């Protein structure tokens with residue numbers, strides 16, 4: 201790759217992706233678009249590339265960039281606070297930002313990778329989640345991602361030479377997420393409570409399960425998706441579900457603490473009791489091979505947190 205565009209590149213996943221691509225390809229030209237509504241400049245310390253601080257949803261990409269000047273476009277910009285309930289705000293930002301990016305990519309047939317989400321599955325009791333399940337988003341954030349996928353299918357059907365790949369990220373955790381506050385991963389928030397000497401607060405009785413996926417696996421899947429042979433959508437998780445109780449136990453182990461969970465009533469009626477990515481398709485078609493089971497991911501993350509690195513660890 202010689203030149204890439206990353207929207208939302210000052211965010212958690214985008215900044216990790218940008219710095220990792222620069223590490224892998226020393227001559228790469230990286231361009232980021234981010235309006236900093238939730239991004240954080242310090243995530244990008246060390247960046248060698250360019251940054252356009254503009255709102256993508258109202259930006260004329262054709263006026264700013266030359267069609268074909270990028271070898272790949274990664275679209276990660278989104279409102280990521282899933283508690284934002286205003287449909288106009290969420291849908292305008294997420295869908296129009298995507299539409300502009302996709303239409304720009306389509307002009308030159310530049311491969312486009314975009315962030316979808318496991319939120320499109322909504323409340324799914326079985327937990328097992330292959331890509332062909334019907335979408336049942338339980339909030340407007342998830343609904344906006346369904347709209348992205350619908351548009352992507354339309355663009356892909358309209359041009360055989362334009363590859364557009366959606367990635368349904370599950371619960372991503374790792375260095376570079378501190379700026380997300382209440383929207384940061386549960387792993388980051390529980391680690392913070394334990395490190396402050398408090399008991400970690402989780403819903404009664406900690407048996408809910410999530411597919412927590414480490415940022416390094418997510419960056420790998422995202423980079424691989426730019427080389428996909430066809431358009432499509434793929435789950436990006438670890439492929440394993442872990443209970444909240446197990447997360448607390450692993451955090452205690454990594455932090456050298458012994459804090460019992462402080463259980464409280466779950467206030468949400470729409471709460472996924474179990475998420476687990478089926479990653480068979482991503483494995484077969486993208487070559488995605490998650491390398492960070494939860495114990496390895498948490499151990500590495502916690503080591504960085506203790507060392508004062510809330511941004512990122514050295515990539516390995």
Ligand SMILES: NC(=O)c1ccc[n+]([C@@H]2O[C@H](COP(=O)([O-])OP(=O)(O)OC[C@H]3O[C@@H](n4cnc5c(N)ncnc54)[C@H](O)[C@@H]3O)[C@@H](O)[C@H]2O)c1
Pocket residue numbers: 207208209210211212213214233234235236237238239240254255256257275276277278279280293297315316317318368369370371372373380
């Ligand atoms: N982190 C997760 O667990 C997770 C899970 C599922 C999906 N995703 C998706 O992955 C992508 C990245 O998420 P993240 O965790 O890095 O979140 P993040 O909030 O750290 O990053 C999103 C970035 O997009 C930028 N942005 C938003 N709207 C913009 C606009 N209109 N113009 C320019 N910049 C804009 C923000 O300023 C921010 O830097 C998002 O699309 C998100 O929906 C993340």
